[in-house]
Amino acid sequence: MVEPAQLRTLILSLAILLGGVVIWEGAKALGEATDYAIRLGETTVDLNMLTDAQLPHIGDILQAFAEPAQRNGAPLYQLLIESAAFTLWAAVRGFFIGGVIGFGLALIFAHSSLLQRGLLPYVVASQTVPILAIAPMIVIWMGRAGNVELAVPIIAAYLTFFPVTIYTLRGLTSVPATALELMQSYAASRWHILLKLRLPNALPQIFTALKISATSSVVGAIIGELPSGIQNGMGIAILNFARYYNQSPPRLFATILAAGLIGILFFAVVALAERLVIRWRVEASA
Amino acid sequence: MNPIISVKEMSKTFRVKDGTMIHALDTINLEVKEGEFVSLIGPSGCGKSTLLRLIADLVQPSTGTITVNGKTPEQARKDRDYGFVFQSATLYDWRTVQKNVELPLEIMKYSREAREQRAREMLELVELQGFEHKFPWQLSGGMQQRVSIARALAFQPRILWMDEPFGALDEMTRERMNNELLRIWTEFKEMTVLFVTHSIAEAVYLSTRVVVLSPRPGRIAEVIDVNLPQPRGPETRDMDDYFHLTSRVRHALRGHMAHHGFDD
Amino acid sequence: MTDALNLKRTHTVDVPRTRERQPAQTEQTLTFDMIALLLILCIAAAYHIQNPLLQFETQFGTAFRNATLQPVIAVLLAVGSALLMGRPGAWRENPLKLGAAAVLIAYTLYMGTAIIGRFNIGGALSGIEQAVFFERLNDASPREALAAHAAMTAILEWLALCAVAVFWQPWTRLSLYRQVVSRQSAPLIVAVLVLAGWEVLITAFSIQEFLLPRPSVIGTAFAETYPRLISAGWNTFQNAFWGFVVGCGAGIVSGIIAARFGAFSRALLPVAIMINAIPIIALAPIFNNWFGALNAASKIAIVAVLTYFPTMISTVKGLTSVDALSLELMTSYAAAPLETFRKLRLPSALPYIFSALKVATTLSMIAAIVSEYFGGSTAGLGYKIRDDAGLFKYPEAWASILMASLFGILFYVVVSAVERALMRWHPSFREK
Numbered sequence: 001m002v003e004p005a006q007l008r009t010l011i012l013s014l015a016i017l018l019g020g021v022v023i024w025e026g027a028k029a030l031g032e033a034t035d036y037a038i039r040l041g042e043t044t045v046d047l048n049m050l051t052d053a054q055l056p057h058i059g060d061i062l063q064a065f066a067e068p069a070q071r072n073g074a075p076l077y078q079l080l081i082e083s084a085a086f087t088l089w090a091a092v093r094g095f096f097i098g099g100v101i102g103f104g105l106a107l108i109f110a111h112s113s114l115l116q117r118g119l120l121p122y123v124v125a126s127q128t129v130p131i132l133a134i135a136p137m138i139v140i141w142m143g144r145a146g147n148v149e150l151a152v153p154i155i156a157a158y159l160t161f162f163p164v165t166i167y168t169l170r171g172l173t174s175v176p177a178t179a180l181e182l183m184q185s186y187a188a189s190r191w192h193i194l195l196k197l198r199l200p201n202a203l204p205q206i207f208t209a210l211k212i213s214a215t216s217s218v219v220g221a222i223i224g225e226l227p228s229g230i231q232n233g234m235g236i237a238i239l240n241f242a243r244y245y246n247q248s249p250p251r252l253f254a255t256i257l258a259a260g261l262i263g264i265l266f267f268a269v270v271a272l273a274e275r276l277v278i279r280w281r282v283e284a285s286a
Numbered sequence: 287m288n289p290i291i292s293v294k295e296m297s298k299t300f301r302v303k304d305g306t307m308i309h310a311l312d313t314i315n316l317e318v319k320e321g322e323f324v325s326l327i328g329p330s331g332c333g334k335s336t337l338l339r340l341i342a343d344l345v346q347p348s349t350g351t352i353t354v355n356g357k358t359p360e361q362a363r364k365d366r367d368y369g370f371v372f373q374s375a376t377l378y379d380w381r382t383v384q385k386n387v388e389l390p391l392e393i394m395k396y397s398r399e400a401r402e403q404r405a406r407e408m409l410e411l412v413e414l415q416g417f418e419h420k421f422p423w424q425l426s427g428g429m430q431q432r433v434s435i436a437r438a439l440a441f442q443p444r445i446l447w448m449d450e451p452f453g454a455l456d457e458m459t460r461e462r463m464n465n466e467l468l469r470i471w472t473e474f475k476e477m478t479v480l481f482v483t484h485s486i487a488e489a490v491y492l493s494t495r496v497v498v499l500s501p502r503p504g505r506i507a508e509v510i511d512v513n514l515p516q517p518r519g520p521e522t523r524d525m526d527d528y529f530h531l532t533s534r535v536r537h538a539l540r541g542h543m544a545h546h547g548f549d550d
Numbered sequence: 551m552t553d554a555l556n557l558k559r560t561h562t563v564d565v566p567r568t569r570e571r572q573p574a575q576t577e578q579t580l581t582f583d584m585i586a587l588l589l590i591l592c593i594a595a596a597y598h599i600q601n602p603l604l605q606f607e608t609q610f611g612t613a614f615r616n617a618t619l620q621p622v623i624a625v626l627l628a629v630g631s632a633l634l635m636g637r638p639g640a641w642r643e644n645p646l647k648l649g650a651a652a653v654l655i656a657y658t659l660y661m662g663t664a665i666i667g668r669f670n671i672g673g674a675l676s677g678i679e680q681a682v683f684f685e686r687l688n689d690a691s692p693r694e695a696l697a698a699h700a701a702m703t704a705i706l707e708w709l710a711l712c713a714v715a716v717f718w719q720p721w722t723r724l725s726l727y728r729q730v731v732s733r734q735s736a737p738l739i740v741a742v743l744v745l746a747g748w749e750v751l752i753t754a755f756s757i758q759e760f761l762l763p764r765p766s767v768i769g770t771a772f773a774e775t776y777p778r779l780i781s782a783g784w785n786t787f788q789n790a791f792w793g794f795v796v797g798c799g800a801g802i803v804s805g806i807i808a809a810r811f812g813a814f815s816r817a818l819l820p821v822a823i824m825i826n827a828i829p830i831i832a833l834a835p836i837f838n839n840w841f842g843a844l845n846a847a848s849k850i851a852i853v854a855v856l857t858y859f860p861t862m863i864s865t866v867k868g869l870t871s872v873d874a875l876s877l878e879l880m881t882s883y884a885a886a887p888l889e890t891f892r893k894l895r896l897p898s899a900l901p902y903i904f905s906a907l908k909v910a911t912t913l914s915m916i917a918a919i920v921s922e923y924f925g926g927s928t929a930g931l932g933y934k935i936r937d938d939a940g941l942f943k944y945p946e947a948w949a950s951i952l953m954a955s956l957f958g959i960l961f962y963v964v965v966s967a968v969e970r971a972l973m974r975w976h977p978s979f980r981e982k
Contacts, residue, residue, distance in 0.1 A: 008813070009813070009816050009817050009820075010817075012813060012814065012816075012817030013817040013818075013820050013821050015817070016817055016818055016821050017821060049840050053839075054839060054840055114736055117736040117737065118736035118739065119737075119740060121737045122737070122740065122741075125955065125959060127912055128912045128915065128916075128955040128958030128962070129951060129954070129955050129958075130915070130916045130919040130932070130935070130951065130954050130955075131916070132916075132919065132920045132923060132932075133919065133932075133935045133936075133939075133947070133950070133951045133954065134951065136939050137761075137762070137944070140760065140761060141761060141762075144761065214827075215826065215827045218827075218829055219829040219830075219831060222829050222831065222832065223829075223831060223920065226923060227923075227936075227939075234832075238832050238835065239835075241835075242834075242835030242924065245835060245839060249839075252835060252836065253836070255832075256828075256832045256833060256836070259829050259832045260825075260827070260828030260829070260832075263827035263828050263829055264824050264827045266827075267823075267824075267827040342882060343881075344878050344881055344882065363881070363882060363884050366883065366884060368882070370878070370879065372875050372878070372879070376873070376875045376876055376879055378893075378894070378897065378898075379897075379898075379975050379976070380897045380898075380900075380973070380975040380976075381975075389883075389893065390883050392893070393880075393883045393884075393885045393886075393889055393893070394883070421975050423975075447882075
């Protein structure tokens with residue numbers, strides 16, 4: 001059931017999006033009206049950024065979806081759906097690999113302060129390594145291992161596991177002292193405390209992490225495709241249309257829009273799962 | 287003498303998120319004279335905190351009128367006629383004890399010297415000298431609550447609202463805090479205190495009048511005058527009158543509990 | 551990087567916790583060691599910068615001849631010297647320290663005039679033309695005179711290093727170092743084990759270098775090319791830094807504006823979260839078209855957009871999730887909205903803002919590197935990594951990756967230090 005307040009927020013959100021579209025098209029109209037330059041006394045403000053080559057009309061971008069991507073080829077949306085499916089599949093596999101690794105690390109860290117002290121600083125430091133830089137090496141490694149297919153998911157997993165580790169660990173260890181004492185008064189085993197107390201307590205945090213991870217796994221998959229030499233996927237589509245940008249700017253914008261939609265889709269699926277799993281929380285999660 | 291607080295025919299209904307209405311307070315009539323110490327007592331959920339918040343202009347009434355110091359509650363709030371002490375100390379983590387006490391003075395544009403001097407005086411009053419530069423987390427719960435009382439008194443308000451200020455403290459600390467509060471109230475002559483509590487002993491020990499509220503919707507069930515001699519001290523608790531009054535309050539509360547059961 | 555390292559359990563106990571903090575002292579003194587080490591680096595770097603014989607040509611231009619890095623090193627040299635020496639009252643009576651201070655001040659002035667003022671005093675005294683110091687070496691350069699001059703300045707450099715030792719006195723601080731090592735023993739042991747295992751396994755299974763070079767090989771490559779790496783890293787870091795400033799600045803300001811209007815911010819958050827789910831990196835080609843691939847603005851814009859949304863979202867969340875009672879307190883004082891903002895909302899939003907800023911530090915460095923993949927200047931670390939990997943120079947590529955992480959970590963540490971200074975009251979900094 002949708003409450004009136006929620007409905008109002010939804011309508012306002014849509015109004016904000018519409019406002020963005022209006023600003024976009026308004027800027028275009030301003031550019032056209034002033035011939036892409038505004039003179040203020042002596043100085044001239046260059047508005048070349050608003051030409052069709054730099055900022056296509058939103059209508060043109062939407063239209064680009066229906067037009068063929070190559071001469072006499074299939075329409076762009078068909079190609080994008082194929083690429084998006086490829087990238088999303090890689091992202092989903094990366095999401096699962098990263099999620100499992102991240103969760104496993106959090107479990108280990110929660111139960112051994114020695115390992116936590118020894119390894120956690122490196123888990124944190126690992127995220128300062130530019131993933132794009134090691135992506136080519138991962139592709140070579142996986143090629144040697146006879147499974148190039150898995151290179152992109154692993155790169156996505158590299159970005160995914162970190163938030164899962166950090167948030168799960170925080171959730172597992174931030175159990176109220178009294179709740180823990182209650183469990184101990186039942187002489188509950190470590191396993192029971194984990195299953196009945198720590199995990200439910202960590203669930204909201206885990207979902208916060210998974211929502212972050214959903215987005216970053218898509219980013220990871222797109223970045224991973226760039227140096228991988230794989231011929232399909234959104235990353236490659238973006239590279240291609242960037243190369244032939246001058247021929248048709250709306251195509252690149254349409255591709256980026258599609259990339260955004262995958263990210264939003266994955267995020268929405270995880271957010272939906274959160275709603276289904278965590279029913280005891282009254283407030284929407286942070 | 288004109289009453290400093292006057293509540294006439296006041297009712298309050300809340301709308302809860304799922305759309306149902308909750309009738310919290312029903313036709314409340316209450317007058318408090320200057321210098322009185324009035325306690326509001328009642329079972330949990332009877333709307334005693336809501337009544338306090340209504341008079342303090344933190345919540346708006348559905349019907350009826352409230353006058354504080356001859357003005358509307360909003361005007362009284364804007365004129366800074368009152369100080370408020372909450373159930374939790376509500377100190378700002380990022381301010382030292384001294385700076386927490388200075389907070390209302392900063393907002394009321396006191397000079398720096400006046401602020402510092404007043405804060406020191408107030409901390410002395412609640413016996414926290416030497417803790418000026420500690421942060422709230424370095425103090426115990428009782429000490430934190432004393433800081434919040436010092437903060438409420440810092441600008442010498444004519445009226446003090448207290449919403450279960452000692453509810454979270456242990457019995458020993460609570461009795462000590464009660465004595466300190468009485469001492470401060472005697473020192474601040476003419477200060478009116480409106481005190482919400484769920485402890486019968488506390489209400490009788492502190493007040494000049496106890497207002498007993500019935501459960502939802504909250505109505506004034508009985509007003510009991512407390513004629514125990516002033517100043518009060520630990521020996522007050524041993525007086526026959528004290529026992530007599532506490533059992534009167536208890537009976538007043540129980541009478542209404544019997545009618546309504548424990549359904550809240 | 552969220553509050554990764556603050557995973558302490560919180561519990562409230564009704565006893566005064568007025569224990570004095572002892573570790574605070576150790577932390578402070580370790581800062582002093584950091585200053586000393588930084589100063590040593592700056593002394594050596596300054597000597598490098600003003601000596602034309604030590605400038606070697608690279609693909610990326612002359613090493614250390616980095617127009618924006620040079621003045622930074624000179625300023626760090628001055629600031630580091632001042633911090634190390636402390637107040638004159640402490641050493642005025644001690645002739646050794648007095649002499650050391652004189653040497654440090656002289657060296658700082660000498661290098662300052664050479665690097666920032668572009669006037670080499672030593673060169674003027676030995677009769678070498680000033681122009682020689684600021685141009686590339688050619689056949690006509692007076693190499694012998696320069697060598698003699700370099701030997702003279704080298705003496706001053708060594709004296710300056712000795713002066714640092716006089717003030718630093720690391721030998722008196724051994725117990726402190728032992729303490730630190732024993733406190734950090736777990737990560738140190740892990741580091742040693744991993745590096746040793748890596749080295750041994752790769753040798754034992756004779757894995758080829760292009761798959762994974764040995765750490766010793768990477769270390770050698772790092773040591774050999776570090777001036778270039780610092781220069782390239784600095785170029786990339788500048789993009790990251792300005793993007794960080796623009797993106798986080800805009801994020802905080804617009805977050806404050808949005809939070810001012812409750813209903814608006816509630817509606818804005820879902821939109822912002824949605825936009826945040828878009829892989830921003832995909833915008834790189836468009837920004838290259840807008841600002842020109844060679845223009846740093848195209849890289850700065852990527853970093854700015856990437857850091858903007860997390861910062862804005864956190865700022866709005868921080869400003870709107872204020873404790874209800876604290877707000878009522880402000881209402882009871884009839885505080886003006888601006889006052890409530892300054893005295894309540896902003897301080898309680900600071901933890902949120904800073905955790906976003908800390909995430910943004912590493913994010914901005916990574917974004918700056920990745921943006922270079924889509925074309926543009928060849929002077930940055932991202933281009934260098936891609937180029938080295940393309941030419942199968944894997945040890946060099948790994949050394950560059952190491953430098954990239956070091957810049958990211960340094961940026962993170964600096965922002966954390968600012969956070970620590972601004973939020974001493976926060977629970978995560980209370981007990982050690």
